[in-house]
Amino acid sequence: MKTLPSLREKKRYIVFETTPQLRIKRKELLAEILNSACSLFGDVGLSEMNLLLISYDGRYGIIRCALNKTQETRAVLACIHKIGEARVSILVLGISGTIKGAREKFIKNMLMREESSSS
Amino acid sequence: MFSRRFYDFYTHPMDSITRFAYIAKKYGYSGIAVFNSPITKYIENKPENFSIYEGMEISCKPSMKDEIKKHKTNIILVRGGDEKQNRIALKNGIDILMQPIEFNHVLARIAYDNSIAIGFDIGCIIKYRGYDRVKTLRIMRTNLKYVRKYNLSMILTSNSYTCYDLRSPREMVALANLFGMTKEEAVDAMSTFPLEIVRRKSPSYVQEGVEII
Numbered sequence: 001m002k003t004l005p006s007l008r009e010k011k012r013y014i015v016f017e018t019t020p021q022l023r024i025k026r027k028e029l030l031a032e033i034l035n036s037a038c039s040l041f042g043d044v045g046l047s048e049m050n051l052l053l054i055s056y057d058g059r060y061g062i063i064r065c066a067l068n069k070t071q072e073t074r075a076v077l078a079c080i081h082k083i084g085e086a087r088v089s090i091l092v093l094g095i096s097g098t099i100k101g102a103r104e105k106f107i108k109n110m111l112m113r114e115e116s117s118s119s
Numbered sequence: 120m121f122s123r124r125f126y127d128f129y130t131h132p133m134d135s136i137t138r139f140a141y142i143a144k145k146y147g148y149s150g151i152a153v154f155n156s157p158i159t160k161y162i163e164n165k166p167e168n169f170s171i172y173e174g175m176e177i178s179c180k181p182s183m184k185d186e187i188k189k190h191k192t193n194i195i196l197v198r199g200g201d202e203k204q205n206r207i208a209l210k211n212g213i214d215i216l217m218q219p220i221e222f223n224h225v226l227a228r229i230a231y232d233n234s235i236a237i238g239f240d241i242g243c244i245i246k247y248r249g250y251d252r253v254k255t256l257r258i259m260r261t262n263l264k265y266v267r268k269y270n271l272s273m274i275l276t277s278n279s280y281t282c283y284d285l286r287s288p289r290e291m292v293a294l295a296n297l298f299g300m301t302k303e304e305a306v307d308a309m310s311t312f313p314l315e316i317v318r319r320k321s322p323s324y325v326q327e328g329v330e331i332i
Binding site: 019021039040071072074075077078079081087088089091092 | 146244245246248249252281282283284285286287289290291293294296297
């Protein structure tokens, strides 16, 4: 059922880049993010953050969070240091208000810059 | 605010310093300080607009004073311990006291008189989970209280061994928020105070307020 526009929760989309040692799956990353968030802010804090992993392709990913919890989400992503056996570090590329904006502004730009630098 | 130059002042790269420097530059840093490993052969291959400083980590012992004299041009860091060790370290004229565990107003005043920076080790927050992290955050909170009251300089460091331990400056600010540090303080701790230490270590520096013309 659709909610009223005035009652809809405001969201932010965080684009990040991972540099893993080995290849990691979407499921593993999601489990690790939730684990990290739970140990950092607890169940109550996590329920306020409205976290959801929108997409992840092995390198770039988009995560959703509540409007005023972007700083906390950054901390959650920064606290991840190991997924399974692979060491990993996550770099936040930027924050956007829409998924389309996040894709166009950060991921496409990064890919285009890499292409131009390689060619 | 994020157009400033950022420095990470407590790293020990295990393999190649050059590769580590390139990754640090990609993350948005303008310089790192490498501790307890010689950097002379890497300095030619470093990326553009990037500076690598040499640091020396020493432990609290009676022969500390000689060691400090020997490495006068390097950044000298001591890992804080209990109150007695902290006091010995602060009185010997070091540059950074890293994460002192038992810190109090007397030690804070000595640190202010000798203009010694207090280090906050963000790497502990990343690596530890559970009660260990709670203890670390507790220590950082008390240290921050004294730093604010006595107007000490502070430094945020990642304590990284590999490139996977590095975090970008914005993430460091977010992690510093966890123990109550504001954004402005965290930015200063990564840009203003490290530059201050570098200025004090340069050969032309004599004393506060004295200048060679």
